[in-house]
Amino acid sequence: LPVDNLPISERVKNFYMDSGIQKLYPPQSKAVLAGLLEGKNVLISIPTASGKTLLAELAMLQSLEQGGKCLYVVPLRALASEKFRRFSEFRELGFRSGISTGDLDERDENLGTNDIIVATSEKVDSLIRNETHWLSQISVVVLDEVHLLDSKDRGPTLEIVITKLRRLNPKIQIIALSATIQNSKEVADWMKAECVVSDWRPTKLYEGVYYDGVFEGEVIHTREKVTREIELVGKGKEAGVSLAADAIRNGGQCLVFTNSRKNAAGFAKKAGPVIQSYLTVEEQAELMDLSYEITDRSDTDAAKVLAICIRMGVAFHHAGLSSDQRELVEKSFLAGKIKLISSTPTLAAGLNLPARRVIIAAWRRYDSNEGMQMIPVMEYKQMAGRAGRPHLDPYGESVLIATKEEDIDKLKEMYIEAEPEAVESKLGAENALRTHVLSTISNGFAYTRNQLLDFFKGTFFAYQRGLLSTIALKTVIDTCLDFLIESEMCVEDKGDNSKGTESDDSVETSPFVTADKINSTKEKDDYPLYTTKIGSLVSKLYLDPLSASVILDNIEKAENEKMKLTDISLLHLICMTTDMKLLYMKSGDYLPVTEFAAENCDHIISMPPVKNSAEFEWFLGELKTAILLYRWISEVPENEISKEFDVGEGDIRQFSETASWIANAGARLLKMSGSPYAGLFSDMEIRLQYGASIQLLPLVKIRGIGRVRARKLYSAGFKSKEAFKPADFTTVAGLIGPKIAKQLYDEIGIDTSGYVVKETRKRTPRGDDFD
Ligand code: ADP
Incomplete structure (x- = not known):
């Protein structure tokens, strides 16, 4: 479908056509034909980089033009920032975007002045618990990475958020975006959504196995084959390093997936000296500057190792890095300065960081319960899907490394030809439900055991498990309630006046949502339930x-x-x-x-x-x-x-x-x-x-003063804001550097224009080699 023919306003059309998007990709057209722009619920299950975000944008803009308000739900904070940056471009069209990154215990009414709001699912749940009013005005909700319904940590909250949003506004349009999964139809049916499935991709992807000097890949649907002989290079003539060198020598970039943080750093260290030999002098100079950005901000051993790697054009990436370091690595990779990132699998699920060649250096992983395990197909597909930058690379290649000949066929069968696992709800456990039972009562989604059960019947868990789930759910809900009543967060009014009732001072009622209130009854499952003040606070604090x-x-x-x-x-x-x-x-x-x-x-x-x-x-x-x-x-x-x-x-x-x-x-x-x-x-x-220690609190509360600077100031006699006199500026600048000193004086409101202190950038000495 040409963008020009879409049933959207001229200005939205022009916005996209000006940015070079002339026609929709085939799966995108399918979604439009399924009713995306007519307010229908749609679940879109297509590969990475085949344009899911664009579809969400079109649906959101369509609704905004009609006076709607949109919520974009992501699993990770880093993803929220990425999407927020993108949606901020809609300012041109007169639409404002906002991002909710605040603490989990706030009502955020101001955020509602935006047209598009980006937030994590936990944050949305917390906004609902804190009875943020604009939530009931949401006309379109986008659920990014909805296959995470399967995740033990994140899935239950995501399910509850969807269920609550639908209760708040039954007419809400749901756009769910998912990686390819086996049971997309089932998930779609639960959401009463049209299901759009496709394995089309904008860039050709060769998936294959490397063994003994040769990579053999194949485009799955066309059966087009490729064979590449890989020259073994580097100290240990290792497969992974050689595959990376081969891609980078030919002008590509590389993502390497390993199975532990140690191996991620280890791979980067081994590949560094080889990759460095392909860098130009200019590239090396730029990388040198980048490496100083790392060591200027942190003096840990890990930061030094990362800095040395970056000088060689490679980096590692995992949750042990600080968020500054991760962002710098991601940004520099996207800009083409860093040629290779070796990472733990967390990167595959997260950001939009494509590369020409993806190397899956480890497809087994240690699990503390089950020992060495093969990684799930879903995870493989997400990694492989990162291969090939749309419009930039002629093709993408994903390479599984086999160390034994018999592994070649096994890897083809278990990963390349295999279908990803089905998504399975994890909501049934007491640990997952306890907090949601409390908040469901606290917000007035349910006032009795029967109403609670009705509410939870709206979840994916109930839909997927069918009739049996009702019994299972009832048991778990009762267990949760027993605990909540025992710990005085909930009260059950059995009509015998033994416990508090609604008029009781200790009981909170919520006007946010209106389940039908039951006044008095003899039926156990219809006894009115309330949250106490403490219970209601616990729900709002988002604490278990x-x-x-x-x-x-x-x-x-x-x-x-x-x-x-x-x-x-x-x-x-x-x-x-x-x-x-x-x-x-x-x-x-x-x-x-x-x-x-x-x-x-x-x-x-x-x-x-x-x-x-x-x-x-x-x-x-x-x-x-x-x-x-x-x-x-x-x-x-x-x-x-x-x-x-x-x-x-x-x-x-x-x-x-x-x-x-x-x-x-x-x-x-x-x-x-x-x-x-x-x-x-x-x-x-x-x-x-x-x-920091308690003494330093007056100082660390000043913006820009961390614990190290605060300690230096404190030791020199500057113990609070009041201690800083204009005449001390030079001394203070000597202690914490002129730039920060200036910022500190500005913050306190002291004019320092009469003092000039020159900034001299401290450069860390060149790092030694790793060993
Ligand atoms: P996904 O969310 O599925 O991973 P994105 O929506 O981020 O993929 O799309 C990947 C890239 O493809 C983006 O840079 C986007 O601008 C571009 N793109 C999406 N749809 C089209 C299209 N129809 N024509 C050209 N480029 C497109």
């Missing part, structure tokens, strides 16, 4: 109710026992909550962590008996994580924490951010329950956020 009860119960215990709470008490309590991710115990950890437990036993609120091994083992994992956080708030340098715990900067950030969020939630819960410990949690929240 189990986490909330762990905090409240333990603090009550501490209060009763008149315990003196230390930093370790608080940090360990935070690590006991289910919302906190924990470090694993390694064999060398048992002695030091157990010793630490013994030294601090008076301050640990809840310590299991040593002889109960499973529980004690779990406790040690909590304590180990608490020790990491303790190092962080005690201003131990990141490099030392990295080495002690074998984690990356990105991990330290993740641990501290999550812990800080839980500390904030704890403070608010304790404040509501009138506990004197609330203040301790508020201080801890900020200390965790900045990684």
